Amino acid sequence: MSGAPTLTPVLTDMWDVDRSWTLAAYEAKGGYRALDRAFAMAPDDVIAAVKDSGLRGRGGAGFPTGMKWSFIPQDNPKPKYLVVNADESEPGTCKDIPLMMGNPHVLVEGVIISSYAIRAHKAFIYIRGEVLHVIRRVQAAVEEAYAAGHLGKDIHGSGYDLDVVVHAGAGAYICGEETALLEGLEGRRGQPRLRPPFPAVAGLYASPTVINNVESIASVPSIVGNGADWFASMGTEKSKGFGIFSLSGHVTRPGQYEAPLGVTLRELLDLAGGVRKGHELKFWTPGGSSTPLLTAEHLDIPLDFEAVGAAGSMLGTRALQVFDETVCVVRAVLRWTEFYKHESCGKCTPCREGTWWLVQVLTRLERGEGTEADLDLLLDQCENILGRAFCALGDGATSPITSSIQYFRDEYLAHLTNGGCPFDPARSTAWAGEEVMA
Amino acid sequence: MSTSTPLDEKTLAELHEIAARYPEKRSGLLPMLHLVQSVQGRVTPEGIEACAEILGLSAADVSGVATFYTMYKRHAVGDYHVGVCTNTLCAVMGGDEIFARLKDHLDVGNDETTEDGKITLEHVECNAACDYAPVVMVNWEFMDNMTPESAVAMVDDLRAGNEVRSTRGPRVCTWREAERVLAGFPDGRADEGPCRRSGQPGRAAGRA
Ligand SMILES: Cc1cc2nc3c(=O)[nH]c(=O)nc-3n(C[C@H](O)[C@H](O)[C@H](O)COP(=O)(O)O)c2cc1C
Ligand code: SF4
Ligand code: FES
Numbered sequence: 001m002s003g004a005p006t007l008t009p010v011l012t013d014m015w016d017v018d019r020s021w022t023l024a025a026y027e028a029k030g031g032y033r034a035l036d037r038a039f040a041m042a043p044d045d046v047i048a049a050v051k052d053s054g055l056r057g058r059g060g061a062g063f064p065t066g067m068k069w070s071f072i073p074q075d076n077p078k079p080k081y082l083v084v085n086a087d088e089s090e091p092g093t094c095k096d097i098p099l100m101m102g103n104p105h106v107l108v109e110g111v112i113i114s115s116y117a118i119r120a121h122k123a124f125i126y127i128r129g130e131v132l133h134v135i136r137r138v139q140a141a142v143e144e145a146y147a148a149g150h151l152g153k154d155i156h157g158s159g160y161d162l163d164v165v166v167h168a169g170a171g172a173y174i175c176g177e178e179t180a181l182l183e184g185l186e187g188r189r190g191q192p193r194l195r196p197p198f199p200a201v202a203g204l205y206a207s208p209t210v211i212n213n214v215e216s217i218a219s220v221p222s223i224v225g226n227g228a229d230w231f232a233s234m235g236t237e238k239s240k241g242f243g244i245f246s247l248s249g250h251v252t253r254p255g256q257y258e259a260p261l262g263v264t265l266r267e268l269l270d271l272a273g274g275v276r277k278g279h280e281l282k283f284w285t286p287g288g289s290s291t292p293l294l295t296a297e298h299l300d301i302p303l304d305f306e307a308v309g310a311a312g313s314m315l316g317t318r319a320l321q322v323f324d325e326t327v328c329v330v331r332a333v334l335r336w337t338e339f340y341k342h343e344s345c346g347k348c349t350p351c352r353e354g355t356w357w358l359v360q361v362l363t364r365l366e367r368g369e370g371t372e373a374d375l376d377l378l379l380d381q382c383e384n385i386l387g388r389a390f391c392a393l394g395d396g397a398t399s400p401i402t403s404s405i406q407y408f409r410d411e412y413l414a415h416l417t418n419g420g421c422p423f424d425p426a427r428s429t430a431w432a433g434e435e436v437m438a
Numbered sequence: 439m440s441t442s443t444p445l446d447e448k449t450l451a452e453l454h455e456i457a458a459r460y461p462e463k464r465s466g467l468l469p470m471l472h473l474v475q476s477v478q479g480r481v482t483p484e485g486i487e488a489c490a491e492i493l494g495l496s497a498a499d500v501s502g503v504a505t506f507y508t509m510y511k512r513h514a515v516g517d518y519h520v521g522v523c524t525n526t527l528c529a530v531m532g533g534d535e536i537f538a539r540l541k542d543h544l545d546v547g548n549d550e551t552t553e554d555g556k557i558t559l560e561h562v563e564c565n566a567a568c569d570y571a572p573v574v575m576v577n578w579e580f581m582d583n584m585t586p587e588s589a590v591a592m593v594d595d596l597r598a599g600n601e602v603r604s605t606r607g608p609r610v611c612t613w614r615e616a617e618r619v620l621a622g623f624p625d626g627r628a629d630e631g632p633c634r635r636s637g638q639p640g641r642a643a644g645r646a
Contacts, residue, residue, distance in 0.1 A: 019629070021628070021629075022629070079461070088566045089563070089564065089566065090564070091525045091526060091527065091563070091564040091568075092527060092564065092568055093564075093566060093568075094566045094567055094568045094569055096566070097566040097567065101606070122461065128566070129468075129472070129509050129578070129620050130509065130521075130562070130565055130575060130578045131565070131566065131578060131580075132577065132578040132579055132608075132616050132619060132620070133579055133580070133604065133606065133607075133608050133628075133630075133631070135619060135620060136608075136619060136624060136625070136627060136628040137628050139619075139622070139624045139628065140624065140628035140629075143624070165459055165460065166622065167465075167468070167469065167622075168468065168469060168472060168620040168621075168622070169468065169507070169509075170468050170471065170472065170507035170508070170509040170510055171507045171508035171509035171510075172506065172507050172508065173563065184468060185465055186462070186464060186465055187464035187465050187466065187467030187468060187493070187503065188464075188467075188503060189502060189503055189506040190506060190507070205461060205462055246568065246569060247569065248527055248568035248569045248571060249527055249530070249531065249568070249571070254568075254569040254570070254571075255569050256569065289526065319568070321526075321527050321568060323530065327530050331530070332526045332530060335524070335525065335526040335529055336525075336526050339525055339526075339563055339564075342563070343563070345506075425530070425534065425535075426535075428530045428531065428532075429530075429531055429532035429535060429572075430531045430532050430571065430572060430583065430585070431532060431585055
């Protein structure tokens, strides 16, 4: 492996600029110029450019963005809608929130270009409610964009009209799932809908709707501005472009690292000063808690959709949560499982009942009260959820469990022989021993 | 049971205003409930009735929605909602210890309010700030890289009425004021603070 890779600050480029969130700062960096380029193109050509760029959804699943847009039936007489998924709640995922805090205008410009492409005249930005200042910043950016003529009627004299509503959610991880989000946005309990019909055909108000992640939409201005080839020149064969990689946990310099897809954790750790001093990597998530855990043996896997999949996990949201050898994997997995149980929307039995049972058995094991047979019971319960749940939340709940048993079976057993957890949680804290941060 | 007064004319007008932002008015329900909380300190029966009436729904429908989302509170919340992230990453980095210390220091359990009505303590799920773990949210503002000591000092400041700022800049407002912003009524404070925690060397934003 070569040394440090070149970072590709595009979306994060503004973050260190003074008052980076303002229209003035964004325009000084060339902001809202891609808009005119888009207006000079036919909407279908904008879709084609996004297709050609190879951009794949940054919200976890990696669906090709341009293809999603082309599914919107333009002969459908109903209004078309764009909905931005800014619910960011997958444990470990922390990229969209700082992006909207530091550079909300790139999202707004992306919303305008994307809406123009799919011929929507109304767009919604659905932001999780628990991020007050981020909501302030996006509200202010939308206001500024209206005042500057980037939103509203006849934008830049193009004849194109667009209105944007900033909508705050109210606390529910499941509302990140796109159909549950639509339910929330329609003022209902956030429970997923049966698909088909897919949102592209019958989404918000049963009208054709595109739902995209914040980072996906925010990538659009740079694609239109610099060209599809520019974007496609970065990344790997089937995972084009750059993305924000979020390093958290036992890392010397945690933070947001924007790099081409295909970068490895080893390379990112080099940039981040490595695992915290005096410790070594034990396990990590490549894309949030719903993606199966990986270990030190996976440090050189290219972080793109294909390679992480081939390693038995998923690229997900590039939420790299790094845990060193002081951390008990059983404790970590139990806590995530409690999260899934808490966030299960209750619509389907495998997930509602299953996550409850998973917590029961894991709690027993963590206390050292179970037996080895409980491990098989856990795997059996996971099998009954995976593929049988109504949405991917249930599937995700099984990921940490099955992967941790695969890699750390002995550690589960150690809880049994030890009569409880053999780890000292105090050693994992940010202020433990020599690791105290300056 | 705490009681509440009926919603005033201004609030009713604002509830209508929220509903009118959307092609179909029911879409306004989530922000409308945020507005109810900003005025009444929780989701009250009166608030539910008002939303139901404006949207042409039954009170049971509105109640069903309100109980689904964790940010809506049935009992009164203090001036400051302190949410300690205890999802795995923050928990491991010290969130569990911070939560335990605050419970002890404030003498409250999870989702309880101090006797002076100032602080409601709750443990919360991942708040998309894991790179600053352990994280505490105060009225949904970020308090990054906390320790048990800094968390105790912060709640003491809140109770004493001293100005408290998010580690990312903005001054902490009251819970009700925050709820009003979530309802879609900006408070004009978007420009406070930088965008990231200052004084954190090497906090990379995509730069080597
Ligand atoms: C339980 C669950 C939670 C999700 N949370 C989010 C989220 O917070 N943000 C997001 O963009 N996508 C989330 N997704 C994925 C969305 O359903 C959807 O795939 C995505 O928003 C599509 O946008 P993209 O193609 O631009 O990635 C979640 C999915 C599930 C099953
Ligand atoms: S899998 Fe869980 S979250 Fe998804 S629909 Fe079923 S109960 Fe709801
Ligand atoms: S785990 Fe605490 S903010 Fe993500």
